[in-house]
Amino acid sequence: MLAETVPHADDELVRSGRDAAATQRALVRAARRRFATDGYRATTVRQIAADAGVNVALINRYFESKEGLFEACMKRTSNELDSQTPTGTSDISSLIERLIAHVVNAPDGDDPLQLLLLLRSSGDENADCIRRRTLEHFTQRLAVAAGWNADVPDTAPILLRAQLAIATMLGVVMLRTSAGVQPVASAGFDDLGGPLGQVFGILLAGPGAPSGTPPR
Amino acid sequence: MLAETVPHADDELVRSGRDAAATQRALVRAARRRFATDGYRATTVRQIAADAGVNVALINRYFESKEGLFEACMKRTSNELDSQTPTGTSDISSLIERLIAHVVNAPDGDDPLQLLLLLRSSGDENADCIRRRTLEHFTQRLAVAAGWNADVPDTAPILLRAQLAIATMLGVVMLRTSAGVQPVASAGFDDLGGPLGQVFGILLAGPGAPSGTPPR
Amino acid sequence: MLAETVPHADDELVRSGRDAAATQRALVRAARRRFATDGYRATTVRQIAADAGVNVALINRYFESKEGLFEACMKRTSNELDSQTPTGTSDISSLIERLIAHVVNAPDGDDPLQLLLLLRSSGDENADCIRRRTLEHFTQRLAVAAGWNADVPDTAPILLRAQLAIATMLGVVMLRTSAGVQPVASAGFDDLGGPLGQVFGILLAGPGAPSGTPPR
Amino acid sequence: MLAETVPHADDELVRSGRDAAATQRALVRAARRRFATDGYRATTVRQIAADAGVNVALINRYFESKEGLFEACMKRTSNELDSQTPTGTSDISSLIERLIAHVVNAPDGDDPLQLLLLLRSSGDENADCIRRRTLEHFTQRLAVAAGWNADVPDTAPILLRAQLAIATMLGVVMLRTSAGVQPVASAGFDDLGGPLGQVFGILLAGPGAPSGTPPR
DNA sequence: AATGAATGAGGTTTCATTCAT
DNA sequence: GATGAATGAAACCTCATTCAT
Numbered sequence: 001m002l003a004e005t006v007p008h009a010d011d012e013l014v015r016s017g018r019d020a021a022a023t024q025r026a027l028v029r030a031a032r033r034r035f036a037t038d039g040y041r042a043t044t045v046r047q048i049a050a051d052a053g054v055n056v057a058l059i060n061r062y063f064e065s066k067e068g069l070f071e072a073c074m075k076r077t078s079n080e081l082d083s084q085t086p087t088g089t090s091d092i093s094s095l096i097e098r099l100i101a102h103v104v105n106a107p108d109g110d111d112p113l114q115l116l117l118l119l120r121s122s123g124d125e126n127a128d129c130i131r132r133r134t135l136e137h138f139t140q141r142l143a144v145a146a147g148w149n150a151d152v153p154d155t156a157p158i159l160l161r162a163q164l165a166i167a168t169m170l171g172v173v174m175l176r177t178s179a180g181v182q183p184v185a186s187a188g189f190d191d192l193g194g195p196l197g198q199v200f201g202i203l204l205a206g207p208g209a210p211s212g213t214p215p216r
Numbered sequence: 217m218l219a220e221t222v223p224h225a226d227d228e229l230v231r232s233g234r235d236a237a238a239t240q241r242a243l244v245r246a247a248r249r250r251f252a253t254d255g256y257r258a259t260t261v262r263q264i265a266a267d268a269g270v271n272v273a274l275i276n277r278y279f280e281s282k283e284g285l286f287e288a289c290m291k292r293t294s295n296e297l298d299s300q301t302p303t304g305t306s307d308i309s310s311l312i313e314r315l316i317a318h319v320v321n322a323p324d325g326d327d328p329l330q331l332l333l334l335l336r337s338s339g340d341e342n343a344d345c346i347r348r349r350t351l352e353h354f355t356q357r358l359a360v361a362a363g364w365n366a367d368v369p370d371t372a373p374i375l376l377r378a379q380l381a382i383a384t385m386l387g388v389v390m391l392r393t394s395a396g397v398q399p400v401a402s403a404g405f406d407d408l409g410g411p412l413g414q415v416f417g418i419l420l421a422g423p424g425a426p427s428g429t430p431p432r
Numbered sequence: 433m434l435a436e437t438v439p440h441a442d443d444e445l446v447r448s449g450r451d452a453a454a455t456q457r458a459l460v461r462a463a464r465r466r467f468a469t470d471g472y473r474a475t476t477v478r479q480i481a482a483d484a485g486v487n488v489a490l491i492n493r494y495f496e497s498k499e500g501l502f503e504a505c506m507k508r509t510s511n512e513l514d515s516q517t518p519t520g521t522s523d524i525s526s527l528i529e530r531l532i533a534h535v536v537n538a539p540d541g542d543d544p545l546q547l548l549l550l551l552r553s554s555g556d557e558n559a560d561c562i563r564r565r566t567l568e569h570f571t572q573r574l575a576v577a578a579g580w581n582a583d584v585p586d587t588a589p590i591l592l593r594a595q596l597a598i599a600t601m602l603g604v605v606m607l608r609t610s611a612g613v614q615p616v617a618s619a620g621f622d623d624l625g626g627p628l629g630q631v632f633g634i635l636l637a638g639p640g641a642p643s644g645t646p647p648r
Numbered sequence: 649m650l651a652e653t654v655p656h657a658d659d660e661l662v663r664s665g666r667d668a669a670a671t672q673r674a675l676v677r678a679a680r681r682r683f684a685t686d687g688y689r690a691t692t693v694r695q696i697a698a699d700a701g702v703n704v705a706l707i708n709r710y711f712e713s714k715e716g717l718f719e720a721c722m723k724r725t726s727n728e729l730d731s732q733t734p735t736g737t738s739d740i741s742s743l744i745e746r747l748i749a750h751v752v753n754a755p756d757g758d759d760p761l762q763l764l765l766l767l768r769s770s771g772d773e774n775a776d777c778i779r780r781r782t783l784e785h786f787t788q789r790l791a792v793a794a795g796w797n798a799d800v801p802d803t804a805p806i807l808l809r810a811q812l813a814i815a816t817m818l819g820v821v822m823l824r825t826s827a828g829v830q831p832v833a834s835a836g837f838d839d840l841g842g843p844l845g846q847v848f849g850i851l852l853a854g855p856g857a858p859s860g861t862p863p864r
Numbered sequence: 865a866a867t868g869a870a871t872g873a874g875g876t877t878t879c880a881t882t883c884a885t
Numbered sequence: 886g887a888t889g890a891a892t893g894a895a896a897c898c899t900c901a902t903t904c905a906t
Contacts, residue, residue: 018884018890041257042339045876055892060877119390123258135397161411163400164388168415171387172380174335181351184379195377198418199384203411236865261901271867276902452886473689474771477880487888492881551822555690567829593843595832596820600847603819604812606767613783616811627809630850631816635843666869666905693897703871708898 024062024072026052032073036113037177040070040122067124074127077114078134085138090145096200099165103172103196104189112173119170139163146204161203168199240278240288242268248289252329253393256286256338283340290343293330294350301354306361312416315381319388319412320405328389335386355379362420377419384415456494456504458484464505468545469609472502472554499556506559509546510566517570522577528632531597535604535628536621544605551602571595578636593635600631672710674700680721684761685825688718688770715772722775725762726782733786738793744848747813751820751844752837760821767818787811794852809851816847 030051034043045066049056063069086095105111118131143162172192175181184192246267250259261282265272279285321328334347359378388408391397400408462483466475477498481488495501537543550563575594604624607613616624678699682691693714697704711717734743753759766779791810820840823829832840 020890023890039255039257039337041255044874046874055890056876057878057892058890061890066876119394121255121394132395132397135391135395139397157407157411160399160403160407163391163397164384164411164415167387167391167400168380168384169387170390171383171385174386174390175351175379175383178335178337179348179351181348181355181379183376184383187376191373191376195373195380195419199380199415202414202418239865260899272901273867273903274865277866282901455886471687471689471769473687476878488880489882489888490886493886498880551826553687553826564827564829567823567827571829589839589843592831592835592839595823595829596816596843596847599819599823599832600812600816601819602822603815603817606818606822607783607811607815610769611767611780611783613780613787613811615808616815619808623805623808627805627812627851631812631847634846634850668869671869692895694895703869704897705871705899706869709869714897 020062023052023054023058027054027059027062027069028072028076031069032077032117033113035070035073035120036116040120045069067122067127070122071124071127071130073117074130074134077117078130078137081114081134081138082141085141086145087141088144089147092146092201092205095145096197096204099169099200100189100193100196103169103176104192112177115170115173116177119174135166139166142166142204165200165203168196168203172196236278239268239270239274243270243275243278243285244288244292247285248293248333249329251286251289251336252333256336261285283338283343286338287340287343287346289333290346290350293333294346294353297330297350297354298357301357301361303357304360305363308362308417308421311361312413312420315385315416316405316409316412319385319392320408328393331386331389332393335390351382355382358382358420381416381419384412384419388412452494455484455486455490459486459491459494459501460504460508463501464509464549465545467502467505467552468549472552477501499554499559502554503556503559503562505549506562506566509549510562510569513546513566513570514573517573517577519573520576521579524578524633524637527577528629528636531601531632532621532625532628535601535608536624544609547602547605548609551606567598571598574598574636597632597635600628600635604628668710671700671702671706675702675707675710675717676720676724679717680725680765681761683718683721683768684764688768693717715770715775718770719772719775719778721765722778722782725765726778726785729762729782729786730789733789734793735789736792737795740794740849740853743793744845744852747817747848748837748841748844751817751824752840760825763818763821764825767822783814787814790814790852813848813851816844816851820844 027048031043031048034048034051045059046056048069049059059066059069063072102111102115118135121128121131139159139162142165143159146158146162148158148162172184176185176187179185243264247259247264250264250267261275262272264285265275275282275285279288318328318331334351337344337347355375355378358381359375362374362378364374364378388400392401392403395401459480463475463480466480466483477491478488480501481491491498491501495504534543534547550567553560553563571591571594574597575591578590578594580590580594604616608617611617675696679691679696682696682699693707694704696717697707707714707717711720750759750763766783769776769779787807787810790813791807794806794810796806796810820832824833824835827833
């Protein structure tokens with residue numbers, strides 16, 4: 001789930017030069033990185049355009065405004081998270097393993113940035129709404145994967161637990177990428193796997209579940 | 217630890233008018249709120265000055281620059297967190313209870329904002345350094361309170377575990393304040409206490425420790 | 433004179449698609465409307481192209497630049513006014529009637545827009561020169577139609593009087609179309625015919641001429 | 649009425665340097681000239697600021713935006729016209745003489761520009777509304793001065809006649825200032841007084857009134 | 865000490881125009 | 886001949902900062 005580390009179709013570094021779709025992809029790609037790492041306000045459209053190797057005016061041409069580009073980033077991240085998340089019940093231990101992998105990819109991988117982006121606000125109504133809905137939708141997916149059943153009465157706690165797991169992921173990714181705090185910033189899978197597995201286990205599988213070291 | 221809900225010394229709403237120290241306090245107080253909630257770039261010095269009921273030029277007079285004010289906020293938050301944290305070993309269950317209370321105070325309380333501030337960056341070298349050191353120092357304090365002993369070999373995991381606890385706190389506070397994501401945004405102590413207690417318990421007290429519902 | 437409500441040659445709504453001349457006509461037609469109503473600067477070439485159902489780049493292809501298109505509009509309006517104006521002496525009362533009709537057609541008709549266009553400036557030397565010459569030429573025509581004879585000494589006053597008549601027409605058209613000022617904006621022939629006839633009469637026929645209600 | 653050629657209080661060419669009110673006056677003064685002669689869109693805020701000898705940012709500081717400055721120009725022109733117009737019935741022949749003087753001042757005087765400004769549109773709702781209302785209010789004043797009585801039934805024609813007089817003034821001023829059309833552009837009082845007097849006379853005093861040459 | 869006027873750098877956006885297809 | 890992608894200049898505006906009172 002989450003990021004399967006599937007090679008992206010738009011990974012090309014050189015654009016063909018006159019392909020609108022490719023240009024838009026390059027812009028979104030560059031923008032997402034900047035927005036996630038530097039925040040909305042600190043990012044300038046000139047930086048984004050330069051990163052994408054594209055003229056600045058094209059941002060307005062294709063996305064109306066800086067906010068429009070941000071919204072496009074949100075939508076795309078939302079869609080990708082959606083398509084990468086299992087829709088039904090999943091095996092708990094493999095689910096947890098995936099969550100851990102997602103966090104551990106930071107700070108170099110592209111996937112954790114997608115989560116970080118969901119914490120950034122542009123002040124734009126639409127974008128903030130998408131952000132909130134994406135996080136809530138993602139919560140539900142995670143809860144379902146963990147065996148949550150909407151028909152059972154009083155299942156709110158399970159949703160909340162799933163959300164705490166997401167919060168933990170977000171917090172860890174922030175400390176690793178944005179703050180660069182040691183020791184968590186330079187910790188690898190061997191260091192993080194154990195404790196993170198316990199946290200996710202106790203949140204998603206309940207106290208009774210085995211909370212030992214996760215499988216490698 | 218953290219915020220003891222001690223009445224702040226600068227709670228006064230009307231400044232004396234010609235008291236440099238009071239003016240500086242009012243500025244830091246107002247700035248910290250804005251920086252924490254809106255981020256560094258989205259906050260304007262005019263907003264801060266207006267909130268503090270002070271002329272804008274005084275920011276530069278007392279703090280050199282906007283970044284200087286930000287750095288002062290960092291320092292002050294760092295100091296406050298320091299003075300509010302127990303320096304020695306502490307009772308695990310009461311420690312956890314405090315951590316939970318700190319998170320639950322959000323989004324209205326003043327305390328969680330101090331944590332949020334630690335995630336904000338101004339791009340300034342000094343401020344970011346203070347931020348990193350504060351978080352690392354805070355990590356150590358928490359580990360010590362949880363019984364960590366620097367003399368024991370291979371204690372890195374315990375530091376990491378404390379940091380994961382901090383990450384969880386930060387993540388939850390962000391979801392509650394900045395993103396406003398449901399259900400966690402409107403959850404109260406009764407909802408959050410249980411799961412959060414389990415997470416903190418398994419991280420700080422180890423798997424063997426009792427991870428049931430925390431004392432009220 | 434002026435607009436004889438002759439059916440325009442380019443009234444077709446669908447262009448043949450690959451007819452350069454038709455494309456140019458459509459562009460000038462659309463441009464003239466926009467320039468006259470919105471002014472030169474407020475009009476964008478994209479609006480014009482969209483109105484004409486034509487690709488934007490064709491404006492530069494056929495007219496070199498936006499100013500070139502403006503100049504073409506001026507020239508065309510100049511020519512049309514020229515071909516629609518009687519070259520010799522005309523019956524005063526029917527002449528006046530035509531002037532009134534021209535004004536009254538506003539704000540919906542196409543004719544007053546041609547006059548409005550003559551008041552718009554693009555800052556371009558050439559276009560402004562055409563404008564000035566057109567207005568002066570038009571003045572002369574009107575004076576001739578009113579019985580002016582270039583051979584008579586000291587005939588400047590008659591030219592001036594003809595120009596005042598044109599000024600009145602322009603002023604009224606502006607108030608009706610651009611400013612939308614009441615009551616003149618919604619006045620019809622029955623309201624305007626009388627006073628306008630008097631003004632034109634006293635200017636073109638002299639104080640001794642009958643200045644009563646114009647013929648219907 | 650209209651412009652009494654009273655020496656303006658803000659005629660100073662050098663601002664005192666640190667006087668907010670003077671700066672605002674200088675900006676409005678410079679802006680009004682530019683807007684009236686070049687139009688709203690063709691005028692840049694930098695030009696205005698340069699003309700006023702002031703930093704560009706002060707436009708936004710004092711008037712919120714370019715449109716705000718335009719609106720301020722409209723309001724000021726509206727007020728000045730208002731205060732310069734007699735509120736009651738006036739002697740017809742002296743009234744006409746004033747109207748003529750107002751027109752003749754162009755193209756060098758400051759007064760005709762105020763009228764021209766009333767024909768410019770910024771696209772802004774508020775400013776355009778002010779413009780319309782000013783013109784309509786000015787119409788009423790003129791009608792009253794010409795002996796119009798609101799109690800008499802069916803007096804609409806008199807309003808309309810007053811508006812035609814205004815239209816003529818506007819048209820003449822445009823031809824003189826904006827278009828520079830000969831011979832009207834270089835005509836003086838001796839040339840314009842006669843015909844203009846006749847037009848105003850026949851519009852405001854009726855056909856029976858003496859429409860000879862105005863007194864010098 | 866404090867105020868508010870003034871400044872300059874930099875940000876986003878618009879728009880006429882040119883370049884490949 | 887026609888299209889749409891791409892470009893660069895310039896416009897308006899914001900904002901941290903400095904200056905004069």
